[in-house]
Amino acid sequence: MKATDRPLRLDDLPMFASDRQIAEAIVGKDEAEKWMRERLPTLASKPGFPPIDAFHGGRPVRLVARFYDEYLGGSAGSGSAPRGVEDVSAWKPSRRRA
Known part of the structure; x- marks a missing residue:
């Protein structure tokens, strides 16, 4: 598979990207038009959610990624549960006896 065949990711985009590029990175090429609309x-x-930067002609990708990290309750690799999902391991009783 060539690099151009794999799905686009936010990490693949330039520092400022068009809404179309952002859409493709978030939902894929097939759903990008619907997502934008x-x-x-x-x-x-x-x-x-960052506005389009008029000087650069696109949205700051790093801020779009930060918005989605917050929206989803943290980045996937952070180890934190999504918003509204409780970490049940914190409720396990201690094995130590008094």
Whole structure:
């Protein structure tokens, strides 16, 4: 598989990217148009979702990634549970006896 055949990721994008590039990295090429039409307007109005930087002509990708980390409750590799999901290991009783 060539590098151009694999799905685009936010990490693959330049520092500032177009909405189309961001859409493809988030939902894939096949769903990008629908995401831009149906989801982007809602996201663009949410606090923390970065606006288009007029000087650079795109959204800052690092801030888009940060928005999604917060939205999803932390990055996948952080070890933290998504928002609303409790870490049940914290509730296990101690094996030590008094």
